[in-house]
Amino acid sequence: MTNKPRQKEFTSHKENKYVFQSVPNSTFLEIMDNCTNEDGKPIISKLYPSVLEHIVVQPNGLNVDDFENFNELREVCENALTFQQS
Template identity: 50%
Template sequence: MAYTPKTKEFTSKAGNKYTFQTVMNSKTAEIIDEGTGPQGKVLNHKMIPLMLEHVVVTPAGLTMDEFDTWTELEEVSNEAFRFLRAGQ
């Protein structure tokens, strides 16, 4: 079987639109390993940039500091992480 990325359109509570895209399982494993601490706890300062770089494809090139509020940043990154893990 060949890998075929899946996408999902997401609209935040603030009304901003994002497109998420899955990555290959090997990349998913790398992201999860890099974004979690020794006890398996998600490290926001590592995981959020990884979500913005690898999962949020539209708008492309987002950084944490481009969001007006932490609330929206957290909402988008959490939804991107759920999508990464479930692929739907």
């Protein structure tokens, strides 16, 4: 069984628009394995860049320093993670 990637448009509180696209479960598991410490807690400095690279597809090529403030970065990445897991 092959799952077709899902997409969702997201508008932040600052009215910036993003598109999220789901990744295969195997890719998401790799992301989480690579971005989690030995206690099972996420390493945000690794997780958010991976989310921007793999799940946030528009605008393309975003990195953590492209955001005006941390709240916008957190809002986008946390919503992308929620989307991926839904």
